[in-house]
Amino acid sequence: MADLVDLRSDTVTRPPAGMRAAMAAAEVGDDVYGEDPTVNALEERVAALFGHEAALFAPTGSMANQIAIQLVVPPGEELLCDADAHVVTYELGAAAAIGGVSTRTWPAVGADIDPDAVAALVRPDGYPGVPTRAIAVEQTHNRGGGGVVPLSTVESLRAVADEAGLALHCDGARIWHAHVADGVPLATYGALFDTLSVCLSKGLGAPVGSLVVSSAERIARARTIRKRMGGGMRQAGVLAAAGLYALDHHIARLADDHRRAARLAEALAPFGVVAGPVRTNIVPLDLRKAPIDAHALAAAARDRGVLVSVLGPRTARLVTHYDVDDAGIDHAAAVLPTVFRG
Numbered sequence: 114m115a116d117l118v119d120l121r122s123d124t125v126t127r128p129p130a131g132m133r134a135a136m137a138a139a140e141v142g143d144d145v146y147g148e149d150p151t152v153n154a155l156e157e158r159v160a161a162l163f164g165h166e167a168a169l170f171a172p173t174g175s176m177a178n179q180i181a182i183q184l185v186v187p188p189g190e191e192l193l194c195d196a197d198a199h200v201v202t203y204e205l206g207a208a209a210a211i212g213g214v215s216t217r218t219w220p221a222v223g224a225d226i227d228p229d230a231v232a233a234l235v236r237p238d239g240y241p242g243v244p245t246r247a248i249a250v251e252q253t254h255n256r257g258g259g260g261v262v263p264l265s266t267v268e269s270l271r272a273v274a275d276e277a278g279l280a281l282h283c284d285g286a287r288i289w290h291a292h293v294a295d296g297v298p299l300a301t302y303g304a305l306f307d308t309l310s311v312c313l314s315k316g317l318g319a320p321v322g323s324l325v326v327s328s329a330e331r332i333a334r335a336r337t338i339r340k341r342m343g344g345g346m347r348q349a350g351v352l353a354a355a356g357l358y359a360l361d362h363h364i365a366r367l368a369d370d371h372r373r374a375a376r377l378a379e380a381l382a383p384f385g386v387v388a389g390p391v392r393t394n395i396v397p398l399d400l401r402k403a404p405i406d407a408h409a410l411a412a413a414a415r416d417r418g419v420l421v422s423v424l425g426p427r428t429a430r431l432v433t434h435y436d437v438d439d440a441g442i443d444h445a446a447a448v449l450p451t452v453f454r455g
């Protein structure tokens with residue numbers, strides 16, 4: 114893989130030497146006993162970043178989301194989210210299969226959410242309807258091309274949730290990118306959500322890990338749910354140390370990933386395949402009018418040393434991340450146009 118420019122996902126990063134050194138030096142204990150000082154430090158740090166009382170380290174973003182959903186939606190009751198949301202698209206039906214949670218979606222609009230349309234979906238308490246208990250918002254929106262939900266939209270959704278007595282959850286796998294792109298403090302986002310899940314293993318470049326962020330009461334319950342789901346880890350400080358290192362060193366640099374994604378979008382703009390404005394580290398490609406489909410694009414790009422991700426027959430994406438530098442972007446920006454030129 115060393116010679117390939119891997120733009121499939123920001124999950125493909127490998128921990129750099131400094132991060133590995135921090136992992137090797139981590140003080141550890143049994144985290145199921147609450148005795149891992151590095152996990153405790155990470156949880157306290159992330160809770161404070163978002164202005165919440167507590168946080169819980171989880172092995173994956175999917176588990177962090179599903180723990181949060183179980184915290185705010187009882188079995189048989191309802192979560193509202195975007196039709197393309199990760200929580201209903203890429204988590205293998207976990208909300209239903211594990212949480213017993215009913216989900217209803219608004220049409221896939223990425224970051225471009227209409228709070229009135231969401232409000233219109235809310236069903237009140239009382240037989241025989243399924244009562245709505247929570248709304249989930251993805252920040253940034255993955256299938257929405259890394260779009261950033263504007264702060265004013267999040268504020269309006271908060272008002273919708275307050276009006277109806279609902280919880281507001283943020284799938285913040287890439288909330289760091291929204292923070293860097295729009296300059297909104299993490300604590301400002303934190304204040305608007307009842308629960309958040311945030312990911313260390315995407316743009317931040319840690320090998321593993323996400324956190325659920327919420328009140329002390331909810332996080333105490335989250336600890337039980339995590340153990341029930343098989344997510345209670347022991348000397349997890351080795352992993353938490355990677356997360357602490359990432360928070361220290363890898364947030365501000367996301368601006369480089371955004372700049373590089375914009376460069377790729379610019380290189381592909383003449384071919385009319387870039388689907389929407391590129392705000393963060395994802396370049397979504399719409400190939401409906403292109404001479405080749407997504408599989409042909411991926412094969413041709415691979416032949417030229419670039420890996421792209423196939424999302425559908427005529428949709429693909431490029432994702433910039435820690436392991437792709439300017440030289441890699443130069444290469445991709447030079448060869449991808451040749452694929453479209455034929």
Ligand SMILES: *Cc1c(COP(=O)(O)O)cnc(C)c1O
Nearest residue numbers: 173174175176199251255284286
């Ligand atoms: C990657 C991602 C997650 C978490 O995925 P895991 O692979 O389970 O860590 C959650 N939400 C979004 C939007 C993501 O992109």
